[in-house]
Amino acid sequence: MTTKRMSMWRNWRYDLPAALVVFLVALPLCLGIALASGASPLSGLIAGIVGGVVVGILSKSPLSVSGPAAGLTVIVLAAIQSLPSYEAFLLAVCLAGAIQLALGYARAGIIGDFIPSSVIKGMLAAIGIILILKQVPHAFGYDADYEGDHAFFQHDGQNTFSALLEMINHITPGAAIISLISLAFLFTWDNIQPKLNNALRYLPGPLVVVGFGVAANLAFQRYAPGLAIQPEHLVAVPVADSASAFFAQFSTPDFSMIGNPAIWSTAVTLALVASVETLLSIEAIDKLDPFKRITPTNRELKAQGIGNIVSGLIGGLPITSVIVRSSANVSSGGRTRMSTICHGLLLLLCVISIPTLLNQIPLAALAAVLIAVGYKLTKPAIFMQKFAKGWEHFIPFTATILAILMTDLLVGIGVGIVVGMGFVIVQNWRAAIVTVTDGNKYHISCKKDLFFIHKYDLKQTLDRIPEGSSVLLDFSKVNFIDLDNVEIIQDFMTAAPHKDIALTVKNPNKSSTTLSELIHEAA
Secondary structure, eight states, rough: TTTTOOOOOGHHHHHHHHHHHHHHHHHHHHHHHHTTTSSHHHHHHHHHHHHHHHHHHOOOOOSSEEEOOOOGHHHHHHHHHHHOOOHHHHHHHHHHHHHHHHHHTGGGGGGGGGGGGHHHHHHHHHHHHHHHHHHHHHHHHHTOSSSSOOSSBTTTTOOOOHHHHHHHGGGGHHHHHHHHHHHHHHHHHHHHHGGSSSSGGGOOHHHHHHHHHHHHHHHHHOOOOOOOOOGGGBBOOOOSSHHHHHHHTOOOOGGTTTTTTHHHHHHHHHHHHHHHHHHHHHHHHHHHHTOOOOHHHHHHHHHHHHHHHHHHHHTTOOOOEHHHHHHHHHHHTTOOOHHHHHHHHHHHHHHHHHHHHHTTBHHHHHHHHHHHHHHHSSSSSHHHHHHHHHHHHHHHHHHHHHHHHHHHHHHHHHHHHHHHHHHHHHHHHHSSSSEEEEEEEEEEESSSSSSSGGGGHHHHHHHTTTTTTTEEEEEOSSSSSSSSHHHHHHHHHGGGGGOEEEEEOOOTTTTOHHHHHHHHHHO
C-alpha cells in the first residue's frame, strides 16, 4: 500500500474500530497501573489520554500506543512514597520528559537497532503468555492482582502460577460464564469477519464482547442474583459531578523542589527506563506491522519526552509506548496514528461524560479481550517458525520468554541479549580458521577477521604444524587481526626457521597495518 493511501483520513474505517478496542483495553490498564503505583485513578487516565492524543499527534509511529506502563510501576511507587509530595513527583516526571527530549536530539534512538530480532520476537511471545496467565484469574472473577501487572512476583506474596491455583478457590460463576462465552465468540469472529462483505466486516469483536458483558450482568442482577458480578469485579472509573469538577482534580508540579537531588535521581531513572521500554516496544510493533513501516526512533523519543512533560504538568503518571495496547491496535486492524489519537479522545470523552456506564463493564469481559490478544502474540506457529530457523534463533527466543516470565520485561530482554551475544561469539569463533593438508604441505586460511576469541583456535592450529613442513598462511580475506593474534603469528614466524618450516604469507590486507608491518619486518 502506498504512503498516500496510508493517510490517516483515508483509513478511518479501519482505525476507528481499532480505536474502540484499544480504548476498552487501555481503560482498566490505566486505572490498575495507577492504583498499583500508589497514585489516584485519575492520574492513570490522564497519562492514557496524553499518551493517546499528544504522543499520537507528535509521533511518527503508525501503530504504537502510549500510556502508563506496568514496567514503571515499582519505580513510580517508590518515588511517590519517598518524595516529599505527589506534586514533587510530578516535577520529576516533567524533568524525565525533558531528558527524553534531549536524548531524542542526541540521536539515542539507535539503541533499539542493536537488539536481535529473536529477542524482540521472544519479548512479544512472552507478553502474550503473560497476558493469558495474568488475565485468566480476572476471567474467573478473581481480581486480587491489579490490572496491567506483568511481574512474576506479586505485591501480596503470590506469583503468577500460585495466583492461578488460588483462583480455583475464588471463582465467580457469573464472571466465568461471561468470559468463556466471550472467548468463544472472539475466536469464532476472527475466522468469520475477514470473509464478510458488508458493514459487519468493520464491527470490532471486543466491542460486542463488552456490550454482551454489560447486558449479561444486568440480566444476572434481575433474573439470577446468584450469578451477578459484584462491584469490585467491574471497571471503576472515578465519577465527577461535572466537567469542571473533573478538571478540578488535576494536580500541578511543585517547581520549588527543583533543587532537590532526589527529584533529579528519580527523573533520570524514569527517563532511562521509559526510553528503553519505548524503544523495545517500537522495535516489536514495527515487526508486527503488516505494512512493514519503520518508526523514526529519535522522533519517538522526542514525542515521548513532550508527552511526559505534558502528563507531569497536569497530574499524570509517566508514559511509554506500551506493547499490550499497541498489540491490541495491530490485531484489531489499526493502520495509522488515527487509531491512537482517537483512543485517547475516547478516554477523555467517556471519563468526563459516561463514567457510570463504563463502571458497568465486567473485568471478565475485558480479560477475554486481552486473552485473545495474548494468543495472537504467542501462537504455536510462531514457536515452530523460530525453531525452523535453527538453534541460534530458537534458544535466544526461548531464553527471552522464560526470563521475562520469571522476572520482568527489562531483565528478560537483558538475558535474551546476553544469550544472543553468546551465539554470535560461538558462530564467529567456529570455522574462522581452515586448514587443508597435502602430505607435509599445509594451507591455513582465515575466513573471518581474527579477534581475541580466535586466539585459542589459531594457537592450536599453528602448534600442530610438524617440523619440516611447508606452510602457506592465507590472510587474503582478512580485514582485521587484533594484537593478540598478531603476537601468536609473530611467534610462529620467528620459530619457523628453527623448525625447518618453509613459510609463505599470502596477500595480507593493507588495512591490517600491524600485521603488514610485522610481515615486512620478518621478510
